[in-house]
Amino acid sequence: MSPGPLVTLEGATVGYGRRPILEGVDLSVEAGDFLAVVGPNGGGKTTLVRSVLGALPLLAGRRTLRPGVRVGYVPQRDHVDPVWPFTAGEVVLMGRVPALGPGRRPGSADQEAVRAALGLVGIEALAGSAYGELSGGQRQRTLIARALAAEPTLLVVDEPTNGMDPSAELATMDLLRDLHEGVRIAIVMVSHRLEAVANYARSLAFVDKDQALFRVGSVDEMLRPEALGALYGRPVAVRELDGRRLVYPVNGQVRR
């Protein structure tokens, strides 16, 4: 594969219909990146990521996807209706559908990719279990496995730890870190919980449409109290404890 960014947005205006949500977005995702897109609920994170995926046409500007880059997508877990009677294996097999094309049935290579993807996320034994009867964490792993079944170079994950207890949240984030470091997949992850991503991401993008805010940089640059205060509209403290970053709001006024 040729060198250079996997995907770029240049001078992009993202939004729905004719309604811009964010303007002047310049974003570049490189091989090996772990970018967390952070901001308040309803701030435009998912809109931005859907534009990065190419699922939402830009209102202005340019999106460039490097030739040969395969993108995997993990939607928010509660966007997937558990009433459908698919097994976890059948859900993961869907990751192969776009590459197969209409009219072609999945073959042994596709089944092998499904097994491998389920193995990577540690739920191979659940292949035959009904998706709707899995726990929240298991469903999340199934959706990640489906994205991995497409053998992506870039994995886009939308709010993977929503509604999870702390243990499941940690396990999911550890899994994403392992995929990033072990399988060497670039990750773009959306989260409204900064503390969930502060110890995993390499770079951060702050997004808030109400402040017309889009800012991207390394974790060290972005995890400064001033930058975080501007994003959340209240003072935010950053501390390190036992090698982990802790990010939490404090009382007081934001200095702008």
Add this chain to the structure above:
Amino acid sequence: MSAFETFLSAREIWEVPLAASIVAGALLGALGVYVVLRRTVFVSAALTQVSTLGLVLTLLVEERVHIETEHATEQLAVAILFSVAGALVLGALRPRRLPAEATVGAAWVTASALVVLGVSQLVHAAHDLGGMVFGNAVAVPAGDLAVIVLVAAVCTAVHLVFAKELAFASFDPETAQALGLKVKLWDAVLFLTIGLAIPVTARALGALPVFAFLTLPAAAALLLKVGFRPAFAVAAGLGILAAGGGYVLSWIWEIPTGATMVALAALFLVPGALLRRGGG
């Protein structure tokens, strides 16, 4: 001679209507799996009314403008046109300013009101409308059976060839679109098959049985927790049993055919409901 023997001896009368009911039951039962899982049960009710509106307008044109549309084929073509157009519009609805069901409900009541208004303006053709709108499974012409078989074959072929695309686009449209699948196209294909099946089968079975067959066999199959792909076969099988069994029972007991079919289809919900209640 027992009622069943009388039934058997009248084979020439019932063989075509029974075959039409069975094929319609199987087709609607299988399509119902998508109707139920996509939570679009009332789209099928609205489409039945929309296709009926097409029939009423055809008859009005015939009476008022004296354009010859009395042929069954032309009436069916107009009903299909209305139903398919309605299916493409209602099937593409996504909740934006209003919940999708509000628009579906509006389509249903508007079409129903226009049907009543249209019928009130009919002078000569009103008596034909009963059979067209509410079906007449006791007397189905061979031509109608041929059309039902043709539509069933087309729908089955489409669903077999594009099974994985239709399933993915319906189950998780957001991801399917993100991965490059043309979700709007596959939604249109799915609702095209449903829009095609409704008016064709409604002529034979009637509006109520069509709505019921798009809901009850699929719901019964899904309650049995047989899995996604087997649910189509089970729902089609239950549709056949309800349509065929309902037809025979209505003949023997001399009770309304469509209602008997619906009641039998509703009975098939019981095993699955008991299974769920038992924690199975």
